[in-house]
Amino acid sequence: MSTRFTIGELAAKTGLTQHTLRYYENAGLLLDISRRSNGRRVYFTGDLERAILLTKLRSSGMSIAELRQFVEMSMSDGVDAATRRETLRNCRRQIAERIDRLREALEAVTELCDEDE
Numbered sequence: 486m487s488t489r490f491t492i493g494e495l496a497a498k499t500g501l502t503q504h505t506l507r508y509y510e511n512a513g514l515l516l517d518i519s520r521r522s523n524g525r526r527v528y529f530t531g532d533l534e535r536a537i538l539l540t541k542l543r544s545s546g547m548s549i550a551e552l553r554q555f556v557e558m559s560m561s562d563g564v565d566a567a568t569r570r571e572t573l574r575n576c577r578r579q580i581a582e583r584i585d586r587l588r589e590a591l592e593a594v595t596e597l598c599d600e601d602e
Contacts, residue, residue: 488529489528490527490529491525492506492525492526494528495532495533495536498537499536499537499540506536509536509539510526512552513556514552515536518532542555542576545576545579546580546583555572
């Protein structure tokens with residue numbers, strides 16, 4: 486059985502704002518969100534898992550358009566697993582490059598701090 490969450494609970498669990506969750510739904514990143522009879526959204530465990538994944542991918546530097554493309558690929562029967570893997574490998578490469586640049590920046594700042602001591 487899947488656990489149910491309100492938008493506030495999902496926001497607390499993911500670190501996203503309620504506004505961002507609504508935006509992700511409108512942007513086609515969170516799909517088929519259920520609603521109660523009063524119109525309020527109700528999220529399930531799968532929605533929580535997807536929102537957490539989207540948060541991680543977004544923090545990796547993926548744009549909303551790239552996230553949308555990833556979601557569409559994930560949902561499409563016409564896209565094979567090799568294509569999805571290649572997309573994720575490209576993402577991994579970009580993250581590694583970003584980490585390298587950040588390490589270089591950290592070293593430069595550390596050297597400047599050491600000069601002041």
